[in-house]
Amino acid sequence: MKVALLSESPADEAVLRVLVDAILGEPAKITPAGFRARGWPNVLQVLPAVIRHLHFNTDVDTLVVTCDSDDSPVHTEAHEAPQYYHPHCRMCQLRAVFRQTSKRFPTAHGRLKIRRVVGVAVPALEAWLLCGRDSDVSEAAWINGQQAGRLPYTRAELKFRIYQTERPSLPHEIECALRETERHRSDLRRLEYDFPGFAALMKDLKSPAQT
Amino acid sequence: MHSVNVIDTVVFHNFKALRNTSLHLSLFNLVIGPNGSGKTSLIQALQQLRTLSQFPLGNDMIHTRSGGPEISFTFSAPYSAVVAQLGCASDLACDFMRVESRDAAAWLKVKSRLATLRSYVLDHNAMAQSSAPVDSTALASNGSNLAAVLAARRRDAPEAFARLEAELLRLLPEFTGIVLDEESDQRVRFSLGIDGAGEPVRAENLSQGVFYLLGLLVLSFDPKPPAVVCIEEIDRGIHPRMLREVRDVLYRLSYPASFGEKREPVQVIATTHSPYMLDQFRDHPDEIVITQKIGHEARFERLSDRADLPELLRDGTLGDMWFSGVLGGVPEER
Incomplete structure (x- = not known):
């Protein structure tokens, strides 16, 4: 499997590299320079061009895209219904971009389309990093908080719990993120269970390629 | 309470385009806005403060003037009772300074910090x-x-x-x-x-x-x-993907503890014209100052004062919002 990554920061990309290997159970061939978006909704803006570039100009077969949900509606089981599309759910939006962009692609480099792998961290990647360490942090806790109008934590609080500062340097951010990701490497089940936005990424990555 | 800031507020009166505006300075300040909107003037005012603060205090001539540019500074705790007023013969030359303070020692301490600006x-x-x-x-x-x-x-x-x-x-x-x-x-x-x-x-x-x-x-x-550092065009010559690192380099000055440094924080006033640089401050809108210029008059606004900022960020990045004009701080078009 030849994998490309599209993420919002070098720290996110470092985490993704570890998680992709852990999901596949072996080191993937991940392109050295990841694609980068400047936060949401820039991910949506650059994604079609990245998909087209990978399809026609490279032999990459898989594109992994992740973003934070921030305070957008969380993707739920109801969104998985056939033909369902939630206009503000980032998972639905990213999947739609994949679908629409590659709808009429001709076969190139031996594959019909790039394998779509989408993950949405609720509300931010730091929640994935805290999974298993901080029992208060889970996708369900966030959804319950959204419904109750009282969020259990803020994105800034999650970041502080990981980095111990509101302004981590990039190397410190990457170091802390990788340290936490190491906990997940050998056993992804807790992350998969507590964060359906990650489970979706796992499922996509394990799906067969469309040739 | 002791503050890590040196300069707390600057009040401008008829100084270049800054006709009647004020700015509360944070520990870290990124100033954005169109050309000629007062970014450099703010830094020039701070330079004038440094220069004049090192001379023996003058008399009250500033109050005998009328209509000339004036700039007032207040300082952060524990020196909040100190007020320094500059009087300027022109936009280019501030030549009088008056200090209001009941505590001479407080002014001497402020003065020693300003000397390093x-x-x-x-x-x-x-x-x-x-x-x-x-x-x-x-x-x-x-x-x-x-x-x-x-x-x-x-x-x-x-x-x-x-x-x-x-x-x-x-x-x-x-x-x-x-x-x-x-x-x-x-x-x-x-x-x-x-x-x-x-x-x-x-x-x-x-x-x-x-x-x-x-x-x-x-x-x-x-x-x-220095206690205060002003830097113009912090993004110049740097690849957009490296701007996060540039931000961190500057944060090291203002937030040394976050970088394992054991020294006093530095108050930073930086300017940029890069939307990509602005994107790096999405989580800290309180550090962004937007200069708004209407006609020949400019004023300062803090981005964090925008009540609708969370909604704006759902629709685009901070840099995109600035470029679009939604945040203001863009050139006038005629």
Whole structure:
């Protein structure tokens, strides 16, 4: 499997590299320079061009895209219904971009389309990093908080719990993120269970390629 | 309560385009706005404060004037009772200062901190030049004594120099080290060792961005930095993907504890015209100052005062919102 990554920061990309290997159970061939978006909704803006570039100009077969949900509606089981599309759910939006962009692609480099792998961290990647360490942090806790109008934590609080500062340097951010990701490497089940936005990424990555 | 800021507020009256506006300064301030909207004027005002604060206090002539530019400064706790007022003969020359304070010792302490204030408009051509070793106490405003400052730092603060060098090599991994040479005329010249090549790259052959990054690192890793640092165009010459690193280099000045540094924080006033740079401050809108210019008059606004900011960020990045004009701080079109 030849994998490309599209993420919002070098720290996110470092985490993704570890998680992709852990999901596949072996080191993937991940392109050295990841694609980068400047936060949401820039991910949506650059994604079609990245998909087209990978399809026609490279032999990459898989594109992994992740973003934070921030305070957008969380993707739920109801969104998985056939033909369902939630206009503000980032998972639905990213999947739609994949679908629409590659709808009429001709076969190139031996594959019909790039394998779509989408993950949405609720509300931010730091929640994935805290999974298993901080029992208060889970996708369900966030959804319950959204419904109750009282969020259990803020994105800034999650970041502080990981980095111990509101302004981590990039190397410190990457170091802390990788340290936490190491906990997940050998056993992804807790992350998969507590964060359906990650489970979706796992499922996509394990799906067969469309040739 | 003791504040880490030095300058708390600046109030402008008829100073260039800043006809009637004020600004509360935070510890870190990134000022954005169109050309001619008062970003540089703000920094010039701070320079005038530094200069005049070092002279013996004058009389009350400022109050006998009328209509001339005036700038007032207040300072952060524990010096919040000190007010310094500058009177200017013109937009270019402030020549009077009056200090209101019941506590003379407080003013002396403020004055000693203001004496260290530095402002920078780095110039890569000047930075490439060799420099005299005596000219090395602080980086010159255009960075022209960069080589001498590096040599002095290596000699006087080898640990700080080593950390600066390590950070440079992390950011620009194609280089292997800073090489300093004293020439026959005793001037100091620097070059950067390069991976896999014999000869180091001489300063005059380095790219602009390398100079600007090196200049920022020299400031950021200064073991005894100024209390206040003003830097114009912090993104200049730097690849957009490196701007997060530039932000971190500057944050090191203002938030040393976050970077494992044990020294006083530095109050930073920086300017940029880059939407990509602005994107780096999405989580800290309280650090963004937008200059709004209408006609010939400009005023300051804090981005965090925008009540609708969370909604705006759902529709685009901070940089996109600035470019679009939604945040203001864009050139007028006629």
